[in-house]
Amino acid sequence: MLIGYMRVSKTDGSQTMDLQRDALLVAGVDAGHLYEDQASGNKDDRAELTACLKALRANEDTLVVWKLDRLGRNLHHLVNTVHSLTERGIGLKVLTGQGATIDTTTPAGKLVFGIFAALAEFERELISERTKAGLASARARGRKGGRPYTMTVAKLRLAAAAMGQPETKISELCTELGITRQTLYRYVSPTGELRPAAHQLLNTRKSSPRKTEHIVPHKPGISPPYDTK
Structure with missing residues (x-):
């Protein structure tokens, strides 16, 4: 079964879900299986996303989003979310945007996401390297980190x-x-x-x-x- 997730950043009515909703319905998502958040993508406490992820059934459902930026707040969060879905046997389909080729239910989609995962790991290693360099520099100047x-x-x-x-x-x-x-x-x-x-x-x-x-x-x-x- 297809489960759709939508999000807009502003809650003042200046942004609507119409474009996302129409695209998800055309993709085959039932109107009763749509989850929507009105919150910034940087927020961790997106209640509807949490409910959506919990509602997905292992080895049966596929999560459908309009664009990748509707789902993940950053690359690290996105990779972790999709990795969790993959472990549960849940697919992900992206309808448009830069991630439109991602469909983890297909071999080609899994390959594309593997590239994203590699980039995320590279990002984590860079952050770790910069942190260690910063601490070493601080220690050399008589300051202690931690x-x-x-x-x-x-x-x-x-x-x-x-x-x-x-x-x-x-x-x-x-x-x-x-x-x-x-x-x-x-x-x-x-x-x-x-x-x-x-x-x-x-x-x-x-x-x-x-x-x-x-x-x-x-x-x-x-x-x-x-x-x-």
Whole structure:
């Protein structure tokens, strides 16, 4: 069975589905099997596209679109979508535009899409290569890439004080500090001792020109030597 998908970018009525709908109906798609979105192609949350993809039956249905740009938000998304359809035994037909020769139900169409897949892989490798080069350049200039610390010296200070107290509830402490349990234990032991990651954080702060804070691990039965407000 043929299932049609249509999309226009604007929701103010300046764009209509008429051209796409007429083309899909002529191609043999039943009017009751049409899905339509009024949303930018860059959006991930296209409700009707999600519903359409879920409704397609494995080894029975074929998805029909007017142009390729109606389906994928970019080349990577398009290739992944069609690869998923192919794995499920679902075909894809494109009626017009640059992708009009694509019909994955035929050997020739599969060959054309294979070229698209190769281009997408090439694009991913280029992005990866540029990212690695950028990180190497940043490291050469003394800057480090990657995610920023979720643990700060201030949070570490509170965590070290609280972890040594038997009444401390780990879940509440993590919520209060805005960190995960895994992050907490990476920096502080259950008894309040500082772990290597904590010392690394402190050493990083010491290397900055700003004033650093002195952290003293809390011992059970001893009041924290600093204000924890």
